[in-house]
Amino acid sequence: MVTLAGVGKQYGRGRAVLVDVDLAVRAGDVVAVVGGNGSGKSTLLRIMAGITAPTTGTRTDVPRSIGYVPERFPASTRMSAHSYLRHMGRIRGLSTRIAGERADELLERLKLEPGPDFAIRDLSKGNAQKVAVAQSLITRPELLILDEPWSGLDSSAHGTLSELIAETALAGSAVVFTDHRESVSRVEASKRYEIEDGRVRRSLQRRQGHR
Amino acid sequence: MRALVRYTLANLFVSQRFVPPTFLYLVLLAVLTSSDSGPLVTVYAAAAGSLLAASVWITVAVANAEDPVSRWVLLANARRTSDVVTATALSALLYQVALGVIGLLYPLYSGHHTVTASALGIGAVAELTCALVGTGIGLLCSRPVIVRTGVSTLAGIALVLAVLLVKGLPPVSPMLSRMTGASPVDTAVPDVLPFVGFAILGAAALYGCGVLAHRLGRRRD
Numbered sequence: 001m002v003t004l005a006g007v008g009k010q011y012g013r014g015r016a017v018l019v020d021v022d023l024a025v026r027a028g029d030v031v032a033v034v035g036g037n038g039s040g041k042s043t044l045l046r047i048m049a050g051i052t053a054p055t056t057g058t059r060t061d062v063p064r065s066i067g068y069v070p071e072r073f074p075a076s077t078r079m080s081a082h083s084y085l086r087h088m089g090r091i092r093g094l095s096t097r098i099a100g101e102r103a104d105e106l107l108e109r110l111k112l113e114p115g116p117d118f119a120i121r122d123l124s125k126g127n128a129q130k131v132a133v134a135q136s137l138i139t140r141p142e143l144l145i146l147d148e149p150w151s152g153l154d155s156s157a158h159g160t161l162s163e164l165i166a167e168t169a170l171a172g173s174a175v176v177f178t179d180h181r182e183s184v185s186r187v188e189a190s191k192r193y194e195i196e197d198g199r200v201r202r203s204l205q206r207r208q209g210h211r
Numbered sequence: 212m213r214a215l216v217r218y219t220l221a222n223l224f225v226s227q228r229f230v231p232p233t234f235l236y237l238v239l240l241a242v243l244t245s246s247d248s249g250p251l252v253t254v255y256a257a258a259a260g261s262l263l264a265a266s267v268w269i270t271v272a273v274a275n276a277e278d279p280v281s282r283w284v285l286l287a288n289a290r291r292t293s294d295v296v297t298a299t300a301l302s303a304l305l306y307q308v309a310l311g312v313i314g315l316l317y318p319l320y321s322g323h324h325t326v327t328a329s330a331l332g333i334g335a336v337a338e339l340t341c342a343l344v345g346t347g348i349g350l351l352c353s354r355p356v357i358v359r360t361g362v363s364t365l366a367g368i369a370l371v372l373a374v375l376l377v378k379g380l381p382p383v384s385p386m387l388s389r390m391t392g393a394s395p396v397d398t399a400v401p402d403v404l405p406f407v408g409f410a411i412l413g414a415a416a417l418y419g420c421g422v423l424a425h426r427l428g429r430r431r432d
Contacts, residue, residue: 011431046432051286053429068287074278078225087221090214091288135284145287 001025001143001174002048007057009043009198017043018198021057025143030169030187031176034203035195041178042071042147044195048176049145063143063174065092067136071147071178073120073128081107081123081131082116088135099138106134110160125152133161137168144168146177162187215289215298219273220305228272229306236265236310240317247322254322255334256390258314260375263341263383265310267367270303270349279354283432292432296350296425300417303346311338329403336406337386343413344374344383347420355428382412 007021017040025031025048035041046052047059049068077084082103089099107116110130112123120128129152136144144165150158165187169175177187192203223229239261244254277285286292315334319326350356352367374383386409 046283049283049287050290050292051283052432055430065290066287068284070280070283072280073284074280076278077222077281079222083221087214087218088284088288091218091285093214132284135288 001027001029001061001063002059003061004048004054005058005060007047007054007059009040009047009052010055016198018047018054018200021200023048023193023200024061025174025176025191027142027172027174028169029174029176029191030165030189031174031191031193032187032189033176033178033193033195033200034180035178036180039195040198041195044200045145045147045176045178048143063141065139065141065143067138067141067144069129069132069136069144069146069149071151072125073132076121078119078121080117081112081120081134084120084131085116085134085138089138092139094139102138103134106137107131109164110134110157126154126157129153130157133164137164140168140171140173142173144173144175146175148178148180150179212294212298212301215285215294216302216305218285219277219298219302222276223273223302223306226272226276228276229269232265232268232272233310235268236261237313239264240314241321244318245321247318248324251318251324251326251330252333252390254318254324255315255330255337256387258318258334259337259341259390260383260387262307262310262314262338263345263375264371266303266307266342266345267349267352267371269306269310270299270346271353271363271367273303273306274299274350274353277354279358279432282354286432292429293421293425296421296428299353300346300350300421303349304342307342307346311335311342314338332403333390333406336403336410337390340382340386340406340410340413343410343417345371347417348374350417350420350424355431356424382409382416385409 002025004021004023007018008016009018010016033041047054049066085103086096086099089102090096110133112127112130120131133149149161153161165175193200194203240258243257243261247254286295289295348370352363357363357366377384379385
């Protein structure tokens with residue numbers, strides 16, 4: 001689904017964020033990437049999503065559609081959640097009508113408060129995060145990438161997000177998510193990678209997640 | 212691409228960032244072309260120069276209306292990251308078409324000119340050339356290539372001045388001097404052909420800037 005070989009990333013002349021990363025994600029995989037703050041998790045996910053190019057190494061087996069949920073969804077736009085999602089749906093190839101229906105369905109499941117017609121900038125952090133999750137699933141992605149998706153979500157939304165992730169994996173997509181080292185993963189991961197100082201290694205000890 | 216352009220323009224309008232460069236353009240147009248009775252082509256040179264300056268700012272406004280993180284989301288959803296750069300350029304150009312039409316019509320209304328089809332044609336092609344070059348400069352002066360507002364402003368001004376004033380630097384400088392030269396084009400049989408050449412060079416400049424902006428952006432995002 002996506003294969004990274006010898007991937008390194010360095011911004012300008014700064015220190016290397018990622019060093020020699022080899023990683024393969026296959027259809028149906030649920031991959032957890034754990035590591036502390038500033039360990040390079042977010043950069044690794046952006047490279048997997050094709051948002052930024054690696055400085056060294058290659059990214060191959062690129063999936064046809066990718067859903068990406070950033071760690072902190074910006075609450076700066078005055079566009080309403082519903083119209084933002086309709087735009088993203090159209091960009092992913094849906095018709096306006098289908099995109100609107102799909103947006104309503106997802107926002108209802110995620111219980112967006114106060115409602116889909118409010119500007120994203122007026123939403124709380126958790127509710128903006130729900131919009132970020134909804135846009136990633138507006139069409140079923142072959143590869144779903146989530147950067148600390150649980151941060152800022154309330155407990156009922158945690159449950160819904162875990163369900164959505166499980167459904168996506170069950171439908172044959174690959175899922176990659178990051179989490180802090182300390183927290184227990186909320187979704188049972190089939191593969192687990194630990195990242196420290198930009199180096200990634202497969203963690204063989206499989207921890208049991210709850211839910 | 213249509214969906215991307217539609218989103219980019221919607222985002223520009225809700226951000227209201229198009230207002231300052233539009234105002235700049237209208238003020239320049241009013242100051243430089245009002246109540247003029249000289250050759251129409253000379254007036255259109257001033258209008259095209261005004262559009263060049265506004266064009267850079269409009270393109271920066273279009274690109275920077277997108278928050279850096281929502282840009283990442285957009286890049287993932289668009290799949291081909293170069294499509295996002297293309298959509299930024301197309302959206303900025305579409306908006307400038309409206310400004311260009313104002314630039315063609317306003318001098319006719321405010322001044323006294325002998326209107327000829329060839330002068331109108333040269334004016335339109337000149338505005339197009341300036342829009343293409345300005346959009347290219349704008350792509351290089353906006354996120355993700357240049358992030359900081361101060362650097363972006365100074366780089367934009369420096370590049371606009373260079374393109375306008377460096378003698379012989381194609382396509383804008385030679386085009387405008389041809390339009391304002393001692394023998395204004397619309398007194399003789401106007402030669403539209405070189406202007407088409409300028410527009411093609413403008414398109415090539417935009418393409419080059421777009422490729423460069425995309426390469427640099429891929430490294431920085």
